[in-house]
Amino acid sequence: MNVESEVKLDIELAAGYLKMPQSRVQGLLNKRLLLQNWDDYQHLFRFDKNISKIEHGSVLYQKDGSFELIRGFPKIQRAMLLGSAINDHFSKIGSVVVEEKMNGYNVRVAGIDGRIAAITRGGLVCPYSTERAEYLIKPDFFTDHPDLILFGEMAGPDNPYVPKDIYGIESLEFFVFDIRHKGSGKPYPVYERRKLAEEYGFTQVRLFGEFPTSHAADEIAEIIRELGKIRHEGVVIKDPQMVLHPIKYTCSQSNCADLRHAFRYYNDYGRDYFFSRVVREGFQSVEWDENESELQKRCLQLGESILHPMVDSIRQIKDGKRISDDVQIRVRDIAVASRFEEYLRRLGVDAVFEAPQQVGDEYLVKIRKLNQSTNDKTESMCKGELW
Amino acid sequence: MNVESEVKLDIELAAGYLKMPQSRVQGLLNKRLLLQNWDDYQHLFRFDKNISKIEHGSVLYQKDGSFELIRGFPKIQRAMLLGSAINDHFSKIGSVVVEEKMNGYNVRVAGIDGRIAAITRGGLVCPYSTERAEYLIKPDFFTDHPDLILFGEMAGPDNPYVPKDIYGIESLEFFVFDIRHKGSGKPYPVYERRKLAEEYGFTQVRLFGEFPTSHAADEIAEIIRELGKIRHEGVVIKDPQMVLHPIKYTCSQSNCADLRHAFRYYNDYGRDYFFSRVVREGFQSVEWDENESELQKRCLQLGESILHPMVDSIRQIKDGKRISDDVQIRVRDIAVASRFEEYLRRLGVDAVFEAPQQVGDEYLVKIRKLNQSTNDKTESMCKGELW
Numbered sequence: 001m002n003v004e005s006e007v008k009l010d011i012e013l014a015a016g017y018l019k020m021p022q023s024r025v026q027g028l029l030n031k032r033l034l035l036q037n038w039d040d041y042q043h044l045f046r047f048d049k050n051i052s053k054i055e056h057g058s059v060l061y062q063k064d065g066s067f068e069l070i071r072g073f074p075k076i077q078r079a080m081l082l083g084s085a086i087n088d089h090f091s092k093i094g095s096v097v098v099e100e101k102m103n104g105y106n107v108r109v110a111g112i113d114g115r116i117a118a119i120t121r122g123g124l125v126c127p128y129s130t131e132r133a134e135y136l137i138k139p140d141f142f143t144d145h146p147d148l149i150l151f152g153e154m155a156g157p158d159n160p161y162v163p164k165d166i167y168g169i170e171s172l173e174f175f176v177f178d179i180r181h182k183g184s185g186k187p188y189p190v191y192e193r194r195k196l197a198e199e200y201g202f203t204q205v206r207l208f209g210e211f212p213t214s215h216a217a218d219e220i221a222e223i224i225r226e227l228g229k230i231r232h233e234g235v236v237i238k239d240p241q242m243v244l245h246p247i248k249y250t251c252s253q254s255n256c257a258d259l260r261h262a263f264r265y266y267n268d269y270g271r272d273y274f275f276s277r278v279v280r281e282g283f284q285s286v287e288w289d290e291n292e293s294e295l296q297k298r299c300l301q302l303g304e305s306i307l308h309p310m311v312d313s314i315r316q317i318k319d320g321k322r323i324s325d326d327v328q329i330r331v332r333d334i335a336v337a338s339r340f341e342e343y344l345r346r347l348g349v350d351a352v353f354e355a356p357q358q359v360g361d362e363y364l365v366k367i368r369k370l371n372q373s374t375n376d377k378t379e380s381m382c383k384g385e386l387w
Numbered sequence: 388m389n390v391e392s393e394v395k396l397d398i399e400l401a402a403g404y405l406k407m408p409q410s411r412v413q414g415l416l417n418k419r420l421l422l423q424n425w426d427d428y429q430h431l432f433r434f435d436k437n438i439s440k441i442e443h444g445s446v447l448y449q450k451d452g453s454f455e456l457i458r459g460f461p462k463i464q465r466a467m468l469l470g471s472a473i474n475d476h477f478s479k480i481g482s483v484v485v486e487e488k489m490n491g492y493n494v495r496v497a498g499i500d501g502r503i504a505a506i507t508r509g510g511l512v513c514p515y516s517t518e519r520a521e522y523l524i525k526p527d528f529f530t531d532h533p534d535l536i537l538f539g540e541m542a543g544p545d546n547p548y549v550p551k552d553i554y555g556i557e558s559l560e561f562f563v564f565d566i567r568h569k570g571s572g573k574p575y576p577v578y579e580r581r582k583l584a585e586e587y588g589f590t591q592v593r594l595f596g597e598f599p600t601s602h603a604a605d606e607i608a609e610i611i612r613e614l615g616k617i618r619h620e621g622v623v624i625k626d627p628q629m630v631l632h633p634i635k636y637t638c639s640q641s642n643c644a645d646l647r648h649a650f651r652y653y654n655d656y657g658r659d660y661f662f663s664r665v666v667r668e669g670f671q672s673v674e675w676d677e678n679e680s681e682l683q684k685r686c687l688q689l690g691e692s693i694l695h696p697m698v699d700s701i702r703q704i705k706d707g708k709r710i711s712d713d714v715q716i717r718v719r720d721i722a723v724a725s726r727f728e729e730y731l732r733r734l735g736v737d738a739v740f741e742a743p744q745q746v747g748d749e750y751l752v753k754i755r756k757l758n759q760s761t762n763d764k765t766e767s768m769c770k771g772e773l774w
Contacts, residue, residue, distance in 0.1 A: 084770060295695070303685070314673040386634055387663075
């Protein structure tokens with residue numbers, strides 16, 4: 001790890017670029033709120049928290065005697081009651097655009113030093129996502145627009161974080177949902193962004209349409225019910241001009257799917273993760289004015305989403321098995337799998353990589369993520385330890 | 388509040404009594420880990436955390452040129468799988484005693500300076516509990532045994548924390564479950580304690596019997612199912628000699644009742660409160676080897692315990708009402724109600740006391756506890772604010 005300290009941040013120059021006192025930049029480094037990336041990307045420094053107006057996950061690096069800044073994903077707030085939230089939040093504009101919120105993981109793809117880099121939400125360059133991005137995105141976009149960053153969702157079954165087979169994707173696709181400028185983070189208006197993405201042949205998130213603000217909630221409720229049926233996640237509601245911040249709303253089925261996954265590894269997830277999803281169910285039931293029998297159905301679904309996976313895990317561990325979260329990646333260059341293994345290890349994820357299987361001109365690598373905390377806690381309870 | 392500082396702790400003497408360096412005692416005072424009580428009890432200092440081997444809620448006070456220490460409630464750990472826990476924890480003894488765990492609030496009753504004081508779990512002298520204790524407990528116990536402390540549960544409908552009408556009690560009773568020595572905290576063996584309590588006519592928690600350790604789990608499972616049917620909370624399993632620590636186990640119905648209450652005030656409770664109760668349901672289902680239809684029933688019960696109260700609260704607040712947790716106390720001296728109001732205010736509980744109603748020779752005072760966080764959060768969501 002000492003190798004990392006070889007690349008030093010030019011504090012004077014960085015402070016000038018960020019318009020911060022040098023002491024503040026030095027303080028961020030000391031407190032490890034501004035952290036170096038690894039390997040080939042040691043010269044990228046990521047913000048590990050929101051600092052002034054710079055989002056968590058933003059990435060700073062030296063470029064031609066100055067700096068460039070790749071802003072993080074802006075936090076998208078959630079509507080709990082769709083109608084009230086749309087009326088309140090978008091009251092000043094006549095219509096809103098609705099796009100699909102996909103269930104995968106967020107990645108920014110940028111051109112850095114003439115190469116494509118896929119940067120995770122936290123500001124790390126992910127070797128697996130980078131290889132996928134190199135394969136999926138024509139580099140001419142970044143040659144033509146060195147100042148732009150693609151914000152999108154990596155989704156599909158070959159997804160080491162949130163594998164989903166609901167999108168009819170064979171491996172992993174990158175769905176663009178935002179294009180923003182380096183430095184300012186200024187977004188493209190929705191239609192300009194979609195046009196530009198289309199010109200370069202990018203896959204994009206689905207556009208459901210533009211609806212007058214006054215009755216958007218009803219239209220969106222309908223979309224949400226339909227998306228729920230096909231187990232999709234939800235929607236993001238946007239100001240077409242991207243001046244007002246977007247807001248999000250998700251399907252009950254997606255909340256429950258999250259709970260099912262999380263309760264299988266009940267001791268590895270944060271308590272807030274469970275709580276927030278449960279509360280969403282309460283608000284949706286009220287907004288949809290559910291009758292006794294509809295509410296009853298929702299109660300059963302919620303209870304099942306919590307207890308079934310937990311009971312399955314406890315039973316398995318009681319029977320002497322260890323549980324794991326089984327995912328897979330698909331790489332073109334076998335070395336990328338090793339780099340990804342090292343990457344997960346550095347992130348503290350306990351994962352076992354199986355031997356690569358050749359599939360066409362690619363390699364499929366199955367990964368067992370061991371949820372140590374759930375395994376250990378359950379095992380100790382089964383041995384009679386007390387909580 | 389400045390009045391409180393009038394009583395000073397004799398640090399040199401306290402350090403000698405506690406066998407701690409003076410600097411440590413001073414440090415505890417500075418960090419507010421050793422805190423003064425209020426009003427008539429300013430000379431009682433409570434430990435606000437576990438400090439060395441002294442439990443959180445322990446109370447220290449000066450007595451005849453030295454000190455006395457009233458030890459806090461020892462934490463009783465929970466069996467998640469009853470069979471495994473009993474086998475493991477009580478393997479060295481031939482039998483265990485099972486007593487009822489009641490649903491009320493913990494109070495220690497002690498004689499301090501010739502008066503009865505009821506001390507809460509946190510180490511505060513509660514004026515309401517003290518009046519109830521004075522009424523319920525003959526003072527001759529403390530004259531005969533100045534060195535002993537009664538540990539028990541205040542339970543019944545006139546309970547400002549956990550009102551329950553399941554015990555057939557008219558107002559509030561004090562159920563003794565432990566008798567311990569001042570200073571050491573050494574407990575009486577179970578049967579000696581019950582005998583002593585009986586001699587003084589104290590109400591005691593129910594004794595279910597003594598069972599051979601080898602098949603206690605089956606007996607207790609049966610007791611738990613029966614207690615669940617009458618909505619009682621659960622059991623505490625004890626070494627008859629009180630050498631090994633007791634352990635506890637609760638009924639599913641009690642977990643669900645807790646959840647129903649907590650989800651009515653969903654934003655006022657800690658996330659861990661929800662989580663722990665949900666996880667208990669998973670372990671019990673596995674231990675009881677439930678089939679599909681039993682598990683289904685448990686899922687529905689769990690879902691209903693979560694969603695029904697939350698949906699009710701959201702609906703009410705959406706309709707412009709404020710929700711409150713309505714409890715009541717019954718006092719003999721009307722001044723105690725005022726002292727209790729001030730006590731809750733100091734604890735940061737937002738409560739509205741209604742005018743006392745005379746009932747026989749006592750006064751019933753209805754109290755509306757306002758759960759501000761749930762009210763405010765829900766109201767803001769209904770206005771369209773984002774989460």
